Amino acid sequence: MDLANRVDRARQWESVIASVESTPLEPGNWWFLISAGWLRSWQSYCQDLTGAAPPPGGITTDNLIHPLSSKLGFAQTRDGLVVDEDYVVVPEEAWNLLTSWYGLSEGSLAISRPVAVNGESAFIDVNLPSVKFRIGNGTMRRLCFPRGYTVGQLKRIFITKEEAEKREERLMFGEENNEICVTSFTGEEDISVTSFTGDEDISGAPFNSKDKIEQSPLFTVYYNEGRKSLDNDAVLVSDTHLLNSDAYLVVDAAPEMLQCDAEDVKQSLIKLNDTSGLSGLRNLGNTCFMNSALQCLSNCEPLTSFFLHGHHVSQINRSNPIGTGGALAEAYGALVKDIWQGNGCCGNVADPSRFKHILGRFEHRFMGYHQQDSQELLSALLDRLHEDVNRIVHKPYIELQDSDGRPDCEIAKESWTNHKLRNDSVVVDNFHGQFRSSVVCPNCGYNSVTFDPFLFVSLPLPNASLSTLEVTFVRHDHAIQMRIPVDRVHAKIDNLLDSIGEATGISVSQLVPVEIYDHSPYKVYRKDYPLSRINQPSDDIKVYVAESDFPVWITFKLEAGGGYTLPVAFPLLLSMEKDEEIVPAIRSLVAGIIKTALPNIDLSTIDWDKLARIDEDRSLGIDCLYSGYIVVFSRTYCRDELGVDLGTVFENLEPEVGPPVSQPKAVSLQDCLDLFTMEERLSADELWYCKRCKDHQQASKKMDLWRLPNVLVIHLKRFSYSRLWGEKVSTRVDYPINGLDLRSNLPSGEHPVYDLFAVSNHHGGLGGGHYTALAKNFVNGQWFNFDDSYVSKVDASTLQSKDTQRSAYLLFYIRRDDTNNR
Structure with a gap:
């Protein structure tokens, strides 16, 4: 199109808008919603003198329409749309101009809204009330209607004009078991109804046989509480049951009765039923994730x-x-x-x-x-x-602006608008939200505020660094395997010793923490040694009790022939007196071990010189702190003369299993959210550049939720990693199934409420494990467990079991329709 035609169209548009702006709103007039992005593209196209701007194409409204909106009646808009940011409202004359020039793009619908009156004020009723419905067991849809609409008017939206003309229709409600059924019939007289449900054959009782009844009901309305009777003249907006978030219409009618515009809904009746969506997925080899x-x-x-x-x-x-x-x-x-x-x-x-x-x-x-x-x-x-499926074909360059003390609402709106200028899709419509990030300089107090889009909310777990460290506690020749809860990120050896001392009653000053390598002492840990540098299970940690000022390491080995030896047990720490002789002390220690294993043996018959030789252990390094000796047993003497199996003897040195570590209590999802939004001080490795100070500062940072999406995916950070090790955090998280209320976490003033519809679970440890899913089928409303190709029905209580609370990794929430006031 040449420039002159484009300019002419722009002038016609401006003339219509100017005319309407000079006249008051009149009840009975209609206005139409248009994508603000499309309108901006069209205006840029009209004003482009170079001819480089692409034509706008058909008018787009599909990005404004709720994904579950019916094509019938008045289209329902998406939740959280902002005027001038997401859409603009234009008068009918302007709408007719644009549609005559460009038409509607595929998938777009006319979104008409009436002028309504509130007292003496007229306004464009953009946010029409709506009701949920579905045809048979098909996909749930949404239908808007103007305020003052009656039950009879709503019903006529569904059926064809011919069907409406050939029958006199009335709506009758009866109630039983918290279900309401609406039926249509033709008759020449009033018919009294007692009570019936949608599952009954309405051609029989409770109707009199003389009555002429249509054989299939047209509507069924379910609600959860109370009694309500409506007739054709009942005003929908005044009926609390129809507007309740749990109420919906079920259309039960022959396809020929329905308008052709409902073709996609009629197809859903054929495609979806109570077993739809319950197919398993083949595991292709470690693809359970x-x-x-x-x-x-x-x-x-x-x-x-x-x-x-x-x-x-x-x-x-x-x-x-x-x-x-x-x-x-x-x-x-x-x-x-x-x-x-x-x-x-x-x-x-x-x-x-x-x-x-x-x-x-x-x-x-x-x-x-x-x-x-x-x-x-x-x-x-x-x-x-x-x-x-990004609707933005040509992404514009956007220069980011500093906050510079502007109000949060202004910065957030600007950031979201910029985001939508480059990103506009069904994923953005449903999954994208917005964080508020605040960084404060400790030197000058400058506060930098930014707003960034998000796809997930990744929440840290309280005490996520709390894990168990396996150590062997050794006193004399008795050992106990212990699993000590420690903070693997921040704690040091002295914290570990404090826990062991408290559990055993031994003074911390007597405890000697040692790493054992190849059945020998490798090094004694310093008290300030960080636990994050211990790599388990490869690092064998033992804590000994030194009950004197002169402890000695004793290592046990067995002759293997050819000058080789084999270790037969882990080393012991022998407490010696200052002037005590080493050989008698070691023989006394060995005698106690043998007597414990073989209580009937006569120790006086043992030739100690033949039983074992005692050598000084010269392999110990300076890190072992104490000197050591090696006891090398003679295989021949033990087997042929004593008839003793040293393996059996030293079995008693194997550690006993200590009491299990008590499982930590469950934390709430709110605890995780509070930790996420807690102010933190950046580390020395994460210095922030302050543009006012012109220097890097160790600033404080705070994250907040600002704008929440329709579908909220919460990621529980169960996997923690450090330089040498990684671990899964199996803390139980108590999360709500229904009614997740996030108002306390939103400084923006929103009041969203969410309901859970799916959980991705990870079972097992960091090295492998297995993924499954729990999900609520949106057709039949039941919960199911999905384990690769296996699908089974489960009770909702499964989601609150201790096992599920430990394995829940991703939580999927959907926003309630009655709280979509973004």
């Missing part, structure tokens, strides 16, 4: 509905250089259909091979068949899916 993440994501209704209904096909951005050209979106869409169109628990197992192959092509870390992390896979998958 992938299967767990996929099953959780599969039960995310907004995203799954998006792919099941094929909306991704029209939104694939094949020119995005950081996407996959649509390959991953297409592979994931095909896998979702396999999962939801299979035979469910009856044995259907979907094969994710092609999906994994496509993912591995673009994310090379997932090419092989090694065990990996479900959170890392989910992050990579959602990032790639976002870029594949």
Whole structure:
């Protein structure tokens, strides 16, 4: 289009807008919602003098429409939309101009809103009330209606004009077992109804046989509490049951009765039933981490509905250089259909091979068949899916602005707008939120505030560094295996000794912590030695009791022939008096060990010179602190003359198993959130550059949640790593299944409430383990356990068992519809 036509269209638009702005709002008029991003693109296109700006294409509203919105009636908008940031409202005349020029893009609908009156003030009623419904057992959808709409008007949205004209319709409600059934009938007289449910044959009782009844009901409305009777004239917005978040309509009608615009909903009736979504996933070899993440994501209704209904096909951005050209979106869409169109628990197992192959092509870390992390896979998958269906084709360059003391709301809105200018997809619509980060300089007090988007909320666990260190406590010739809870990140050897001293009643000054290597003392630990440098299970740690000022190391070995010896036990620490002779003391120690193992032996018959020789141990280094001796037993003498098996004798030196470490109490999810938002001081290795001081400072930093998404994925940081070791944190986390209220964590003033719909679990330790998933099927509302190809129904109480609280790794929450006031 040439520049003159573009300028002419822009002038016509401005003329219409100016005319409307000069006149008051009139009840009965209609306004329309348009994507603010599309309008900005069109205005840039009209003002571009170089001709380089691309044409805007059809008007887009699909990014404003709720993924579960019906195509019937009045489209429901997404939660949390902000005027001028996400959408603009234009008068009907302006809408007609734009649609005559450009039409609607594929997947977009006209979003009309009436002018309503509140007292003496007229306003555009953008946030219409809505009701949930589904056809049969199909996908749950949402339907908006203007305030003042009646039950009769709502019903007429669903059926064809011909069907409405040929029958006189009324709605009748009866109640039993907390269920309400609405039926339609034709009759020449009023019909009295006692009570019935949607499962009954309504052609029989409680109706009189003379009554003319339609054979199938049109609607069924379920609600959880109270009694309510409505007729055609009942105003929907005044009915608390229909507006309750737990209420929904079920449309039960012959397909020919329904409007053709409901074709996608009618198809969902055919595709989805109570076993839909219950297909297992084949393990391709250590791919349980992938299967767990996929099953959780599969039960995310907004995203799954998006792919099941094929909306991704029209939104694939094949020119995005950081996407996959649509390959991953297409592979994931095909896998979702396999999962939801299979035979469910009856044995259907979907094969994710092609999906994994496509993912591995673009994310090379997932090419092989090694065990990996479900959170890392989910992050990579959602990032790639976002870029594949990103509605932004040409990402603009955006220069970031400093906060400079501006109000948080202003900075947050600006940051979110900038984010949406480059990122706009079904993933952003549902999974992206916003953090507030504040860094304060300790020198000048300068406060730098930034707002950043997030996909996950990764929460640290209180006492996550608290783990168990295995040590052997040795006193005389008696040993006990102990598992001591320690802070492996911050604690030192003296903290370990304090715990052992408290458990045994031994003075810490008498405890000698030693690393044993090849059955010999290797080094005595200094009291300030950090526990983070101990690498278990390879490091053998023993703590001895030195009951004198002259302890001596005693190592036991057995002649093996050819001048070689073999160790037969771990070393002991022999407490000596100052002038005591070493050989008699060692023989006394050995005699006690033998007598304990063989109580009937006559020690006077032993030839001590033949039994063993005693050599000074010259291999001990300076780190061992004390001198040592080696007792080398004669295999021949022990076997042929004493008839003694030294292995049996020294079995008594094997450590006893000490009492188990008490399991720590469960922490709450709120504890984890509080720890996440706690102010911290940056370490000396993380200095922050203060632009006011012009120097690096050890500043304090605080993170807050600011804007929360529709689908909140919480990542519990169960895996901790240091330079030498890694460990899984199995702390029990008590998380709510329903009613996660985050108002106390949001300085933005939001009041969101979330319900859990999936959990990715990791069972076992850091070195391997196994992933499973627990997920709530959004069609039948039941919880299921997904263990690769095996799927089984579970009770909701399983989610609060101690085992699940220890293994829960990713928590998937969905925002309640009645709290979407972002």
